[in-house]
Amino acid sequence: MSHIIDRRLNGKNKSAVNRERFLRRFKAQIKEAVGKAIKGRSITDIESGENVSIPVKDISEPSFHHGRGGVGEHVHPGNEEFVQGDRIKRPQGGGGGGGGGKASNEGEGEDDFAFQLSREEFMNVFFEDLALPNLVKTQLMGIEEMKPVRAGYTNDGTPANISIVRSLRGALARRVAMAAPTLARLREAEEDLDTLLESDDDNGMEVRERRRHIHALREKINHIPFIDPFDLRYNNRVKQPKPTSKAVMFCLMDVSGSMDEGKKDMAKRFFILLYLFLQRNYEKIEVVFIRHHTSAVEVNEQDFFHSRESGGTVVSSALNLMADIVKKRYANSEWNIYAAQASDGDNWDSDSANCGKILQENILPWCQYYAYIEITEGEPQNLWYEYLRVAGQHKHFAMQKIRSPADIYPVFRELFKRQPATR
Amino acid sequence: MTAISTGSEWTFDLIDEYDKALRDIAVNEFQLDCYPNQLEVITAEQMMDAYSSVGMPVNYHHWSFGKHFVSTEKSYKRGQMGLAYEIVINANPCIAYLMEENSMTMQALVIAHAAYGHNSFFKGNYLFRTWTDASAIIDYLVFARQYISRCEERYGIDAVEELLDSCHALMNYGVDRYKRPQKLSLAEEQARLHEREAYLQTQVNDLWRTIPRRERDDSAKAAPRFPAEPQENLLYFIEKSAPLLEPWQREIIRIVRKVAQYFYPQRQTQVMNEGWATFWHYTLLNRLYEKGVVTDGFMMEFLQSHTNVVYQPPVTARWYNGINPYALGFAMYQDIKRICEAPTAEDREWFPDIAGTPWRPVLEFAMKNFKDESFISQYLSPKLIRDFRLFAIRDDDRDDKLEVAAIHDERGYRRIRQMLSEQYNLGSREPNIQVWNVNLRGDRSLTLRHSMHNRKPLEAGSAQEVLKHVSRLWGFDVKLESVDADGSITQTFSCKPDVTAMV
Numbered sequence: 001m002s003h004i005i006d007r008r009l010n011g012k013n014k015s016a017v018n019r020e021r022f023l024r025r026f027k028a029q030i031k032e033a034v035g036k037a038i039k040g041r042s043i044t045d046i047e048s049g050e051n052v053s054i055p056v057k058d059i060s061e062p063s064f065h066h067g068r069g070g071v072g073e074h075v076h077p078g079n080e081e082f083v084q085g086d087r088i089k090r091p092q093g094g095g096g097g098g099g100g101g102k103a104s105n106e107g108e109g110e111d112d113f114a115f116q117l118s119r120e121e122f123m124n125v126f127f128e129d130l131a132l133p134n135l136v137k138t139q140l141m142g143i144e145e146m147k148p149v150r151a152g153y154t155n156d157g158t159p160a161n162i163s164i165v166r167s168l169r170g171a172l173a174r175r176v177a178m179a180a181p182t183l184a185r186l187r188e189a190e191e192d193l194d195t196l197l198e199s200d201d202d203n204g205m206e207v208r209e210r211r212r213h214i215h216a217l218r219e220k221i222n223h224i225p226f227i228d229p230f231d232l233r234y235n236n237r238v239k240q241p242k243p244t245s246k247a248v249m250f251c252l253m254d255v256s257g258s259m260d261e262g263k264k265d266m267a268k269r270f271f272i273l274l275y276l277f278l279q280r281n282y283e284k285i286e287v288v289f290i291r292h293h294t295s296a297v298e299v300n301e302q303d304f305f306h307s308r309e310s311g312g313t314v315v316s317s318a319l320n321l322m323a324d325i326v327k328k329r330y331a332n333s334e335w336n337i338y339a340a341q342a343s344d345g346d347n348w349d350s351d352s353a354n355c356g357k358i359l360q361e362n363i364l365p366w367c368q369y370y371a372y373i374e375i376t377e378g379e380p381q382n383l384w385y386e387y388l389r390v391a392g393q394h395k396h397f398a399m400q401k402i403r404s405p406a407d408i409y410p411v412f413r414e415l416f417k418r419q420p421a422t423r
Numbered sequence: 424m425t426a427i428s429t430g431s432e433w434t435f436d437l438i439d440e441y442d443k444a445l446r447d448i449a450v451n452e453f454q455l456d457c458y459p460n461q462l463e464v465i466t467a468e469q470m471m472d473a474y475s476s477v478g479m480p481v482n483y484h485h486w487s488f489g490k491h492f493v494s495t496e497k498s499y500k501r502g503q504m505g506l507a508y509e510i511v512i513n514a515n516p517c518i519a520y521l522m523e524e525n526s527m528t529m530q531a532l533v534i535a536h537a538a539y540g541h542n543s544f545f546k547g548n549y550l551f552r553t554w555t556d557a558s559a560i561i562d563y564l565v566f567a568r569q570y571i572s573r574c575e576e577r578y579g580i581d582a583v584e585e586l587l588d589s590c591h592a593l594m595n596y597g598v599d600r601y602k603r604p605q606k607l608s609l610a611e612e613q614a615r616l617h618e619r620e621a622y623l624q625t626q627v628n629d630l631w632r633t634i635p636r637r638e639r640d641d642s643a644k645a646a647p648r649f650p651a652e653p654q655e656n657l658l659y660f661i662e663k664s665a666p667l668l669e670p671w672q673r674e675i676i677r678i679v680r681k682v683a684q685y686f687y688p689q690r691q692t693q694v695m696n697e698g699w700a701t702f703w704h705y706t707l708l709n710r711l712y713e714k715g716v717v718t719d720g721f722m723m724e725f726l727q728s729h730t731n732v733v734y735q736p737p738v739t740a741r742w743y744n745g746i747n748p749y750a751l752g753f754a755m756y757q758d759i760k761r762i763c764e765a766p767t768a769e770d771r772e773w774f775p776d777i778a779g780t781p782w783r784p785v786l787e788f789a790m791k792n793f794k795d796e797s798f799i800s801q802y803l804s805p806k807l808i809r810d811f812r813l814f815a816i817r818d819d820d821r822d823d824k825l826e827v828a829a830i831h832d833e834r835g836y837r838r839i840r841q842m843l844s845e846q847y848n849l850g851s852r853e854p855n856i857q858v859w860n861v862n863l864r865g866d867r868s869l870t871l872r873h874s875m876h877n878r879k880p881l882e883a884g885s886a887q888e889v890l891k892h893v894s895r896l897w898g899f900d901v902k903l904e905s906v907d908a909d910g911s912i913t914q915t916f917s918c919k920p921d922v923t924a925m926v
Contacts, residue, residue, distance in 0.1 A: 002442045002460035002538065003516065004435055007469065008523055014472040015492040022489030025584070061487055062592050062888035064854045070879030072818040075843040077746060078737020079814035079830055086827040090818070115493045 023121060029054045030117065034125040039265060042301055043251075043275050044287060050122050053112035130273060130405050148237040157234030166233035174231060179221050186217040247282035247336040247368075248329075249274060250322050253304065254343035256293040256313045263375045264305055267342035270373050270408050274340045277412065282336065288325060292318035294348075298325065313346045315383060316354045323362035337367045345374045347383040356386040364394050371411045372399040426718045431526040438462065438521070441531045442538070448710045449539040453783065455703070458546050458557060459516040460538040466523050471495050473510050473520060480512065481564045483571040483678070485587050511537035513545040513689075515557040528724040531717075535707040540700025547791045548695070550688035554599075560685060567678045574671050586672055589892035590658065590679035595853055597658030597680040598687040653857040653872065657893070658683070660858045666867060667898035676896070691794040691849055698752015699790055705729060705753070735811065746843075751811075755798070758807050759786055769805060800844035805836045815842045820878075851876050856903070868900035869893070873914075875907045880914055890918040 023030060033052040082088075117125075153166055193210045196203055251271045253259070259267075278285050289304040290296055293311045296318040322339065330337060347355070364370060372387055374380070380401065391397045400411040427440050442462065449455040465473070473480065475492030482488065512518040519537035521530050545551050575583045590597070654660045661668075662676040689696065708725050711717045735750040736743045762770045763782035771778045777785045789802060808831045815838060817828040829835030829842070845851060859872035871893070873881055886903065894901040898920055905914035 002439075002446065002462055004438055004442070004462045005464070006435070007463045007465045010465075010469070014469070015475050015489065017484045018475065018486065018489035019492055020489070021484055021486040021580075021584070022493060024580075025486040059490060061588070062885045062892070063595060064856055064873075064886055064889055065882050066854055066879045067882035068880075069820045070875070071820075071877035072879070073815060073828065073842045073845065073877075074818070075746070075813050075815045075839055075846055076738040076743075077735050077811040077813055078739060078743075079812040080737070080739065082814055082827040082830055084827055084830050084832070084835055087824040088816075088827065090823070090825050113490075113494070115497055 023117075026054055026059070027125075029058065031125055031128075034117075034122060037122075038126065038269065038272065043268070043272050044285075048122070049119050050117045051114055052117055053114035056113050059113050126272075130269065130409050147240055149240045151236045151238040153233040154236040155233070157236070161234040161237075163233045163235045167227065167231050170233060171227040171231040174228065175224050175226070178224050182217055182220050186214065186221070189214050189217060246284040246286075246334055247278050247338060248286045248288060249278055250288045250290060250325075250337070250339040251304065252290045252292070252318045252322065252339065252341040252343075254293070254313055254315070254318075254346070255291045255307070255309045256311060256344075256346060257309070258344050258346055259375075263342075263344060266375050266402065266405060266408075267373070268305060269405050270342055270371075270402075270411070271340055273408060273412060274338060274371065278338060288322075290318050290321055290325075292321075296321040312348060313343075314351050315343065315347045316351050316358055319355055319358040319363060323358060326363070326366055339363070339367055339370045341370070341372045343372075343374060343383070345376045345378070345381050345384055347381065349382060352382045352386040355383065356390050359387075359390055359397075360393070364390075364397060367396065370394075370397045372397070373408065373411055374399070374401045375403075376401065377403065425715070426721075427716055428527055429718055429720070431528065431724075433525070433527040433530050435464075437527060438464075438530055438534070441527075442534055444711060444714075444716055445531070445535050445539060445707050448707050448714075449535075449543075449703070452710070453706070455539055455543040456546055457517065457539060457542040458514075460534075460542065461516040461518045462521055462534065462538060463518060464521050464523060467499070470510070470520065470522055471499060479564055480518065481561065481568055483564075483568045483587075484575075485591075486584065487591065509533040509537045511541045512560075513541075513551060513555060513557055513685075514560050517542040517545065517557070526724065528721050529728065531711075531721075532704055532708065532725055532728065535704035536700045539707060540703035541696065543703070544692075544696050544699045544790060547787070548688070548692060549792055550691060550794055554688050555685050563681065567682070570678065571675060574675065578671065583675070585895065586675055587679065589895050590676055592889045592892040593657050593661075593896075594679060594683045596856060597656060597676075597683040599656055599659070599684065600850075647863075649861045649863050650858060653859055655855075655857045656680075657856070657858060657871070661893075661896045664861070665897050668896070688794075691796075691847075694748045694752040694755070694795045694847065695790065695793065695798050696752070697749045698754075698756050701729075701733060701749050701753040702756035737812070754807055754810065755802055756786060756789075758804050759789060759802055762804065767806075773804060774802075795847035796844050796849075799847060800840055803840045803843065805831075808836055808839055813839050813843065815839050854879070854881055859904070866900060868902060869897045871901065871903045873903060873905040875905055875913070878907060881905055881916075883914070883916070886916055887918070890916050891921075894918040894920040 030052050034050060037050045153163055189210060193207065193214065196207055196210060249271075253264070253267055275285070275287065287301070289299050289301055291299055291304055291309075292313070292315065293309045294314045294317065298321065299307075318341075326337060359370070374384060384399075384401070387397075387399050391399055398411045398413070400407060402408055402411075427444065428437050442460070450457070471492060474495050475488045509522075510520045517538065519533065519542075521533055525533065545555075545557060551557075571583060571587075650660065650664075658676055658680045662673050662680065665673075668676075708717070708722075712722050733747070733750045733753045735747045759777070760782045762774050762778055763780055763785050766774070766778035789798065793801060812831055814830040815828040815835070817826045819826070829838035831839070855874045855876060856871055857874070858869070860870045862868045862870070881903075890901055890903055900920070901918050903916040904912045907913050
């Protein structure tokens with residue numbers, strides 16, 4: 001006897017653990033690939049998977065096998081022209097003729113093992129660097145941002161969702177519909193009985209017969225169930241993304257000679273993190289890039305991260321430019337304004353006090369959040385102290401000195417705590 | 424009789440009906456002896472899952488399976504490859520997977536191929552009977568998975584993973600090739616008896632013990648070798664003798680060994696096994712057609728996919744990739760049947776004992792008592808060599824040219840048959856490496872010895888890599904020597920253990 005089993009409903013991700021083990025094993029390579037990807041990508045395009053390739057030699061599982069040389073004898077099908085004793089030139093490369101085990105170390109064997117990281121996997125690796133708390137991770141991954149909305153009724157669901165009114169209304173309709181024919185016959189029979197009783201003939205037998213019939217019909221009506229599983233209706237809820245609004249994000253960066261590639265890369269992660277957060281909370285986000293040395297310009301993303309400038313540093317130039325742009329383009333109240341500033345801490349000495357003033361008067365009153373990171377190994381300079389003073393007075397101003405990507409998160413701690421989408 | 428179905432859609436009822444019809448023919452007409460069948464309908468994703476854990480429904484977790492899965496998934500999604508139609512598991516009951524996407528015809532084909540073909544092979548062939556226990560394998564794998572995941576919890580995923588990596592590298596050297604003769608345990612028994620007698624004797628001779636004995640001259644005698652004789656099951660040797668392993672590590676080595684042993688017969692019977700299953704799906708479905716149970720359309724679809732399966736591209740084709748085991752196996756069984764039913768004079772000369780006898784018992788005998796190597800050397804007929812236009816090439820590195828050693832002519836038949844058989848001999852396909860010696864008195868180093876066959880050297884890069892794994896398991900220095908036919912050492916490798924790794 002054969003046994004036929006339908007296994008299609010069993011879980012299909014049996015290999016998920018093995019896949020995860022695989023990723024775990026090649027974490028170093030994957031991290032590197034993700035790092036490269038972050039460098040290459042635009043801030044606004046951070047959230048898709050990534051192709052990763054790993055050299056085959058890292059990934060192969062070794063086993064003993066024969067190398068080249070010695071005597072090999074091989075049988076092949078499809079002889080066309082050879083006769084015994086023919087001597088043929090040895091084919092070069094991995095051709096069909098000669099000894100086994102050629103493919104492994106030469107030529108085509110060296111292709112990389114390439115595969116696709118899913119979005120989740122990509123983001124996990126990205127977040128790992130930044131040492132985000134788990135709650136924040138799930139928030140950024142977009143799990144909490146759904147809101148259940150009523151969407152009519154369904155025929156199945158959990159008992160907690162039973163819609164009593166709907167169910168009973170259905171039950172009533174069913175009872176009416178099912179009882180209708182019987183009820184008609186009952187009326188007929190009752191009338192019949194009345195006429196019988198009104199006539200004077202002696203028809204006790206018939207009367208009794210009719211009465212029994214009427215009784216049976218009544219019983220039949222009584223047997224229609226009051227409520228049936230068929231009547232049950234459940235409130236249906238579907239998940240919809242929360243309604244959101246518009247935000248603008250300002251990226252301010254010092255591009256003077258002292259900001260090298262490594263510092264810029266760190267700054268980029270800082271901007272990405274803010275962008276991700278905003279993306280969860282706002283439907284539409286605009287990003288404004290402002291770079292500055294002694295003077296500030298608004299540039300596109302490419303120039304922002306990749307062109308080098310040299311010379312001194314006047315931070316207030318960037319702040320002024322930002323204040324101007326806010327006034328010109330984002331003045332009305334529907335824009336939520338966020339700003340992220342990255343610098344190595346250098347500033348023209350007399351300019352720092354100026355910066356504090358501009359921040360407090362022209363920027364912070366309009367901003368939802370202002371985050372500042374100083375990427376430096378050295379001692380803080382006067383800008384830092386000026387900003388410290390500002391931070392003391394404004395809760396939505398955050399600042400942090402960072403050395404590695406893991407230091408970035410604390411800047412945003414307030415931001416992630418607050419769930420600002422509700423504002 | 425009317426056709427069971429006409430469309431290409433399958434339903435569970437139809438599968439049941441086809442299965443009954445096939446069973447009727449397979450069991451009642453052709454007396455195939457099968458395990459009970461369990462047909463499982465699965466989706467393509469599940470098929471990929473099954474793929475990547477070497478076809479087993481349960482298996483322990485390891486990154487290499489994930490790697491396999493990732494690459495299968497990738498090429499499947501890009502449409503570079505279709506999935507195999509079937510996977511069948513040598514278990515009792517025999518589990519065969521039917522993919523949801525298959526048409527009714529393909530389902531019937533898979534049932535015939537897997538559930539009657541492979542199934543009867545698993546039950547009948549001597550290698551499977553000797554080395555695998557069909558009724559226990561699933562339970563064993565469940566145990567293995569649980570054991571290994573407990574180890575992961577206790578000793579960390581990394582430690583277990585490293586150990587499994589090392590074991591996998593030696594997996595092909597973790598099988599017993601010969602059943603040890605039963606009398607070994609009898610010999611042990613006698614040895615123990617002997618020991619006991621000797622002990623009693625010492626009690627009796629206690630008196631004599633006070634007499635001073637002469638110092639024996641030990642230097643003349645060579646130090647005792649360990650192991651006393653070379654051992655070919657490296658994993659077994661390591662499991663039993665590696666000095667530093669913890670008990671759980673030995674148990675995991677044992678698990679890998681058992682799994683390797685379970686798959687060992689499959690590696691030795693590719694041609695026979697696939698050929699047998701193909702032969703039977705061909706025979707059974709044709710029989711269905713003769714009985715009028717299936718339609719012409721069914722047959723066309725079946726024949727189209729059957730022809731694809733048994734196609735043998737010639738050596739000149741760009742997609743030539745060695746001999747197709749389905750093609751060779753199928754042709755051989757068909758040929759044996761032909762020799763039985765309609766022998767030519769040549770067949771009578773080459774196969775006097777089977778020519779003209781009933782084909783069914785001959786085929787059964789051939790299936791039960793051979794492996795690829797011996798099957799080919801026993802049954803490959805001159806006609807088949809001609810049909811395939813087989814020819815043999817000799818590749819000698821001391822010769823600047825290749826030589827055509829034999830072709831499909833009178834002089835070449837035997838040579839080709841012998842060479843093809845040799846080509847399927849696992850023993851010569853894989854390097855012959857054995858445990859040679861352990862330096863018991865000194866540094867405890869382990870020496871492996873590779874006996875060269877036809878002067879074939881080891882591939883140096885991978886050998887060195889594997890040796891690292893061996894030394895990780897052994898815990899002390901490991902050496903590997905390649906020895907040629909004259910007994911002189913031509914290649915040596917050595918590896919010191921990474922001291923921090925396995926403490």
